[in-house]
Structure formats: structure tokens, C-alpha cells
Amino acid sequence: SVTIGVLALQGAFIEHQAILQKLNIKRALYVPLVRTVEDLEVCDGLIIPGGESTTIALLARLSGLLEPLREFVKTKPVWGTCAGAILLAHMAEGKKKGGQELLGGTSVKIARNGWGSQVESFAADLKIAGLRNANIPFKGVFIRAPVILDFSGTSSNDPPAQVLARLPSDLLPPSLTDSDHPDDPKTVVALRQGLHLVTTFHPELTEDSRFHEYFVKECLLPTIKHSGPTRVNGIN
Numbered sequence: 670s671v672t673i674g675v676l677a678l679q680g681a682f683i684e685h686q687a688i689l690q691k692l693n694i695k696r697a698l699y700v701p702l703v704r705t706v707e708d709l710e711v712c713d714g715l716i717i718p719g720g721e722s723t724t725i726a727l728l729a730r731l732s733g734l735l736e737p738l739r740e741f742v743k744t745k746p747v748w749g750t751c752a753g754a755i756l757l758a759h760m761a762e763g764k765k766k767g768g769q770e771l772l773g774g775t776s777v778k779i780a781r782n783g784w785g786s787q788v789e790s791f792a793a794d795l796k797i798a799g800l801r802n803a804n805i806p807f808k809g810v811f812i813r814a815p816v817i818l819d820f821s822g823t824s825s826n827d828p829p830a831q832v833l834a835r836l837p838s839d840l841l842p843p844s845l846t847d848s849d850h851p852d853d854p855k856t857v858v859a860l861r862q863g864l865h866l867v868t869t870f871h872p873e874l875t876e877d878s879r880f881h882e883y884f885v886k887e888c889l890l891p892t893i894k895h896s897g898p899t900r901v902n903g904i905n
């Protein structure tokens with residue numbers, strides 16, 4: 670079976686677990702809630718939910734999970750939604766003084782609550798590359814969402830980031846003015862980099878399980894294929 674943990678310190682973790690448990694995929698999925706180092710150790714991959722990134726980071730430190738999580742993201746697939754996306758960033762800007770503890774794992778630089786206080790939350794139909802029935806829009810639910818400022822990375826060793834979805838530029842709030850540029854990173858709301866997936870919205874707050882299916886099939890399963898018989902020189 671495949672074990673995909675949901676970090677359950679704070680935020681919308683139950684919703685992620687519920688969607689994963691209903692997924693129709695060929696492998697048996699075990700979906701534990703992760704609150705301790707022991708819980709994390711058995712996971713093949715992890716989802717970090719939306720919530721409050723500073724609270725999640727603080728609780729991770731208090732439960733001794735911060736360093737184990739930083740190690741985990743180096744070798745295993747992790748999907749961060751909203752607050753989880755902030756934690757996967759290597760740098761975050763926000764109102765909180767004294768900075769914020771992050772896990773890193775991607776070359777994303779992100780702004781917490783980047784839509785500004787006048788845009789608390791909104792929903793937008795997104796076209797997402799790679800999803801099943803990709804021509805059917807995916808409803809992106811944005812709640813005090815972060816804005817991706819940059820994902821070009823700091824070192825040439827960073828794996829390339831692949832943009833999965835952009836917000837239509839007419840939906841960008843006026844506070845983000847320099848966004849008529851078609852390649853503006855601020856319009857990017859979903860991307861994949863290396864093993865990881867970053868979404869600034871909340872697929873767990875919709876009935877649509879296609880993004881969860883994508884994470885399991887595209888990011889997670891390829892990392893554990895090797896558990897079967899090994900092929901040597903093309904001979905089984």
C-alpha cells in the first residue's frame with residue numbers, strides 16, 4: 670500500500686484526508702494524520718493543508734517535527750495548499766515580524782496574504798495542465814491566499830518549476846499592478862517543482878478530487894514504483 674500523510678497540526682487537514690480516502694486509484698492508500706515524528710516516518714508523501722502558516726510552523730517546532738519535516742521534503746513528495754504552500758517556499762514575505770520558519774523544498778518566494786486585505790477570499794475557474802479532463806475548469810478557492818512572487822530559484826541545481834495553472838489576469842487585484850505581463854509569476858497559482866506541488870488555493874474545499882488524484886499519480890506513485898521486482902538490463 671501507499672502511505673500519504675496529512676499534516677494535522679492546524680487547518681483543513683480533515684478535508685484532505687476525506688478526499689484522499691475516497692480516491693479511486695489502483696493502489697491501496699493509507700492516509701494517516703501526521704502529528705508526531707513517528708507518524709511522519711511511515712509516510713511515502715505528505716500534504717500540508719491550508720490554515721495559518723505561522724501557527725503550523727510553531728506547532729511543528731513544539732512537536733519536534735520541524736527538522737524531520739525539513740529532512741522529509743528533501744527526499745519525498747510534498748504538496749502544500751495555501752498555508753502549506755508558504756511552508757514549502759524558501760522565502761516568505763509577510764506582516765509578521767521576526768520572519769517565519771519555513772520548510773523550504775522549492776525555489777518559490779511567496780508573499781503571505783498577498784492579495785491585500787480588500788481581497789479576503791474569492792473563487793476562480795482555473796485551467797490546470799495535466800489534470801484528468803483538463804478542459805473542465807477546476808474551481809480554485811482562495812482564502813487569504815499567498816501570492817507567488819518568484820520561482821526562478823537561487824541556484825542552478827534547483828529542478829525546473831513547471832507552471833500548472835495561472836489566474837486569468839483580469840482577476841488579479843489592482844494592488845498587484847505590474848501583472849499585465851503574461852509571464853508574471855504573480856499570476857501562477859499552481860506549480861510543480863521536483864517532487865513537490867504548490868497550490869495557493871484549496872482543492873480540499875471543493876468536491877473535485879482531480880488535484881488529489883494528480884498528486885498521488887504524478888508525484889507520489891512514481892517515487893515508489895521501485896518496490897516491485899527490479900528490471901535489470903531490460904530483462905525482468
Ligand code: GLN
Pocket residue numbers: 718719720721722723750751752753755781782812813814815
Ligand atoms: N494567510 C494564511 C497564512 O499566511 C494562509 C491562508 C490559508 O491557508 N487559507 O498562513
